[in-house]
Amino acid sequence: MQTVLNAVKTHNFSAGPGILPADVLKQAAEACINFDNLNLSLLEISHRSKNFEAVMDESRELVKELLGLGSGWQVLYLGGGASLQFAMVPYNLLRTDGFAAYVNTGVWASKAIKEAKLIGDTRVIASSEDKKFTFVPKGYEIPADADYLHITSNNTIYGTQMKSFPTSPVPVVCDMSSDIFSREVNGNDFGLIYAGAQKNMGPAGSTMVAVREDLLGKTGRKMLSMLDYQVHIKGGSMYNTPPVFPIYVTMLTLRWLKANGGVKWIEGINNAKAAAMYAEIDRNSLFTGTTAVEDRSHMNATFVMTKPELEPEFDKMWKAAGISGIRGHRDVGGYRASLYNALPLESVQVLVEAMKEFEAKFA
């Protein structure tokens, strides 16, 4: 196992599921064979065993700790991806006689809006759709009588990111799927935070939801059990069998983050990776960025080629350099380098070198 993992030298820029720390993968692999020295796999024991309950407790606690959440917060790990949260958020927070305010910053925000509209009165108060989501709207007014404001902190597909969060008179719900734990935020400024695990905190299959408990139970709606946060809270995030393996690997990843110095530590590295990446995009005559400079994402750097006919040549070069996963999203084209927490600065340097070599050869 050791030698196999050490032999992997691929620079993984995948947009999601994304790269995980090598050490986490090794521990996860071991737990599939022999978990906690039980001579049983993690995959074949009861989720109600004390060994798994410890995993659930720790993975919930680590979220609270890393987001700096105070009392009154609950952390859940649910199935259904971040996409199910597009529906669960309005179902649990949007009153039958109220309305919700949404900011539309891209594909994911648009999907969240689509679901919310099916549940209740949903108003889009700001949008960057008219400019193909290449910037983040700012300076919009948030209605003080809305049930909540929904925002998306990082626009994974178009490569924009909110550099600061709006001061809001109503609880802020934030989809942090692609930049959670990548930079310091004050979790207490929000009312609900959710994130599909597979971008920056673990494997696909579980979604983290952190919610202020006092916001719940006020919609006037009869609630289906599986879609009711209060039911999951009461069940200790085990109302039904939770996705045990993704939760375990998420716990390992959060442990890794904490042990190395936490969010502050990774933010420094993420800033260095983004600086190196964008410096080369701006310097290199064959590439250009696709978003407003002040809104550039530190997690997903999008760029296109000034001579698109050369794309096949560049593709050969980065593949030869051991790079994987920088092809752009099908909606945007070009390239996207995802710089998630577990991606080392060294990988960015390898990509920058490939871009330089490419320019030297073809410019």
Ligand SMILES: *Cc1c(COP(=O)(O)O)cnc(C)c1O
């Ligand atoms: C990937 C992503 C989603 C969708 O996540 P699923 O777990 O596939 O449902 C939602 N929001 C954002 C910001 C994402 O990056």
